[in-house]
Every structure is written in structure tokens, then in C-alpha cells.
Amino acid sequence: MPQTFRAVGYLPTGATGTPFDLAILLHDERRVRRRMLPLVHGDTVLVDFPEPVTLADRSMLKLEDGRLVEIIAGEEPLYDVRGRDPIHLMRLCWHLGNRHLKTQIEADRVLILRDHVIRDMLRGLGATVTDISEPFHPEDGAYAHSHGEPQHALINR
Template sequence: MLRAVSHLPANHGQGKPVDSITLAHDERRLRRKLLRAKGGLEVMVDFPQTITLDHHGALLLDDNRLIEIVAASEDLFEIRGKNPAHLVRLAWHIGNRHTSAQLEDKRILIKRDHVLKTMLEGLGARVTNVTEPFFAEHGAYHSHGEPGHALLAR
């Protein structure tokens, strides 16, 4: 079995990958995991600490080959406010519910959740379905949006 010895950032310039692995947002944050590339290669990732794999970054394997990391498209809600101050208030409500979010100048992206959609629309947000890669912010200490934590927070 191949082992990943390091993670290279996007635009690493270290050569052409031999294969790719497509991972959702939650799957790109890892420390130790067995991954299967598109072409069937199995790669053991066992880093000393948890890292987030960059979209179009790469795993450097112990045989010096590269496996590209690709962010999977995910079903998300795009949230837009009436103005920048309204968007900030919407972001506060999303964060208050410990929900992972991708924060941009004119929109916020979250994973689809009908309860949050109802709340946000009640606060005057425009919420639409989109499907695209998700790049949520990671918390200062850990991600509250990880599976299992939401069950504890309820």
C-alpha cells in the first residue's frame, strides 16, 4: 500500500499527478485515513496532525508520485442578504448554530438544511440551491460542523 508523505498546496509546481482523489469538504480535513484514487490506487494518509487538503493540491507519495486532490461538488444553499450589514447579521445567526459556512463578499454558502433555510428566509435572506465545491471556514480550535458534534449541540 502506498503512503502519503506530505501534502502539497495548489500550484505546487512539483509535476503532473498520476491520479486524483475527489473529496467533499468534510473529507478533505483529515489526519489518518485510507483513500482510494479514481484509478484504484489505495493511499494511506497518516500525518502527525490534522490538515485540510487543498483543492488542486496533491499528496506526495512515498514513491515520489503525486495524487491530485479535487474538491467534490456538494448540494449547498447560497445565502444573499439585502446589503452587507444584513449579510453580516445572517452570518452571525449561522455561526450561532455552529454551522460550517463559506463566507464571501456577497454571499454565504452552507450545506443544505431545511430548518436553517426556513430560519434564514424568516430573517429576510434569499436562499437558493446551488451545487459546487464547498470551502467552509475552519474553527479556531475545531470544526463544530463535524458529524457527531451537531448531535451534542442539540
């Protein structure tokens, strides 16, 4: 019979320990404050943190009984966007930011969620846009951090 466990802590990527189960989550499911998370083997975990946390890929939740649950970033349908050169890619990023789109920025490409209107706009701007499926790690954005004391900042930034 499925059980519900309670998370009492968060361990960033690289923490040691052997997880007893996994939670495979999409990008928007990894941003939590209070949420039930499904585990691979059928149980659930209640996350009820005082502040929102973005659960990173390969990070872990610590449960009340001391066991660990590993967080895995699930694959999502995305566009791989590439420019002709670094300056062109920066201009493409500007257009995406101007539309407030969630964007994963890398050295030679950006990843965005699929949207045919945005795809057509990017192609019209000279970008190469390819359908892919992989984990998505968008930038948190200007409003996703604390403006106060360091102890109030998001974990794992």
C-alpha cells in the first residue's frame, strides 16, 4: 500500500547518501514550497518548506526517518536554438527574454519549451531550431531570488 513521507530537509547536488527512491520531476515541478511529489515506486513525499526551493537534478530530500529521496530532472519536449555566432545567439536570447520565456542558456545554444509561434519567430530571425527531448534547467529569472538577508536566499543558487 502506497505511503506518504514528509521531507524535513534538502541536500544539494553532490551530497552523499544512498537514496531509497527517486522523484522524476519536470522543471516546473522542481520549484516547490508545499507540494506532494510522486516517487518512482508509488509512494509520495510531502514537501512543506518555509520558503520556495528549486530542487536541482541529483539533489536529495531528507525524510523524517532519515532516508533520502533523489531528485531527477525528467526529460521535456524542447527546442534547441542555435545562432550563426555568439553575437547572433545573444540577440536571440534578447528576443526570448523580451517575451519573458523560460530559457536555459548555454555557451553555444539555448533551450526553450516548445511553442510553434516562437519557433517560427526564431527561424525568421535566422536561428536553427531543432526539436529535442532532455531535462530542462531554465534560468531562475530576476524575480526568483531574495533581495534581503543571505539566510533568506533560495537554497542551491
